[in-house]
Amino acid sequence: DAGVIQSPRHEVTEMGQEVTLRCKPISGHDYLFWYRQTMMRGLELLIYFNNNVPIDDSGMPEDRFSAKMPNASFSTLKIQPSEPRDSAVYFCASSLRGRDHEQYFGPGTRLTVT
Amino acid sequence: AQSVTQPDIHITVSEGASLELRCNYSYGATPYLFWYVQSPGQGLQLLLKYFSGDTLVQGIKGFEAEFKRSQSSFNLRKPSVHWSDAAEYFCAVGLNDYKLSFGAGTTVTVRA
Numbered sequence: 532d533a534g535v536i537q538s539p540r541h542e543v544t545e546m547g548q549e550v551t552l553r554c555k556p557i558s559g560h561d562y563l564f565w566y567r568q569t570m571m572r573g574l575e576l577l578i579y580f581n582n583n584v585p586i587d588d589s590g591m592p593e594d595r596f597s598a599k600m601p602n603a604s605f606s607t608l609k610i611q612p613s614e615p616r617d618s619a620v621y622f623c624a625s626s627l628r629g630r631d632h633e634q635y636f637g638p639g640t641r642l643t644v645t
Numbered sequence: 646a647q648s649v650t651q652p653d654i655h656i657t658v659s660e661g662a663s664l665e666l667r668c669n670y671s672y673g674a675t676p677y678l679f680w681y682v683q684s685p686g687q688g689l690q691l692l693l694k695y696f697s698g699d700t701l702v703q704g705i706k707g708f709e710a711e712f713k714r715s716q717s718s719f720n721l722r723k724p725s726v727h728w729s730d731a732a733e734y735f736c737a738v739g740l741n742d743y744k745l746s747f748g749a750g751t752t753v754t755v756r757a
Binding site: 535562576628637 | 677679691742748750
């Protein structure tokens with residue numbers, strides 16, 4: 532089985548540009564999570580979905596961040612406009628209800644905003 | 646509020662020596678507990694998990710962890726480390742709403 536797929540793996544962009552990160556969860560999983568990892572703040576949960584519906588977006592830092600899940604096999608995290616402080620590794624994870632919180636992580640997208 | 650504490654930011658261990666990583670949690674109920682490992686440039690991989698039952702759980706790569714309710718701890722151990730165990734290790738607790746709360750992580754360096 533393919534694991535969680537994220538693209539791109541690396542993204543370098545200039546301040547002010549729009550950035551879109553993509554995630555394909557494991558087939559059949561009904562929970563999807565977006566995390567951000569930085570040296571200063573560690574691993575932070577940004578938002579998560581259940582059955583394509585956003586459940587908790589309290590971790591989204593500000594209105595510049597938005598996330599969608601148009602179907603069960605695809606999600607995006609968009610930053611518009613991007614700022615240097617958004618530089619981080621962004622992880623997507625998925626899990627299956629009834630599997631006791633076990634989350635499977637993608638390889639991450641390393642975002643650098645110059 | 647629920648929280649996870651990993652007291653050690655960085656541990657250096659010799660190859661072949663034993664390793665123990667500490668994790669303490671603050672949570673009202675019996676939690677779901679996890680250890681994840683992150684190799685450089687990689688995502689997080691689940692090492693092991695505890696939900697109920699036997700308090701000593703076995704995981705992948707020769708790791709084990711022991712749940713101690715009285716100490717609110719879930720320490721990770723390995724009897725003999727290999728150079729490939731150099732990585733960052735995260736303890737996590739599962740919350741009511743299917744979220745995970747992660748500790749700050751412990752970086753393990755293995756010296757020859």
